[in-house]
Amino acid sequence: MKTDIVDRGEELDVAAPRCFCGKIARLQTSWTEANPLRRFHVCPNSSGLMQRRKKGCGFFVWVDVEFLPREKALVSWLLRRLKELEKDIGHRQARERKLMSWLILSWGIVMVLLF
């Protein structure tokens, strides 16, 4: 499971508080196993959940309530399934490109033999 934190631009509808620096707090989404898809506000001077004590003013507040264990398990399963499907699509696209190359090559050979 991914443990990093990413920004998600489409979630800017949430009113952002100001951090202790007086700046508008940055909205981020947690992708950790403990808090999947849970949004939080953090000091814009910090670079992420793990570094928030080292950088910025330490401002951190959850936006969403914590998921129930059953919901966390469901989200984790959905994220794993999504990764599997994306990987499968990648394999199928590679196979499709290879088959298209063979099709073009075979048509080239047919044309050379016919004319």
Ligand SMILES: [Zn+2]
């Ligand atoms: Zn701050």
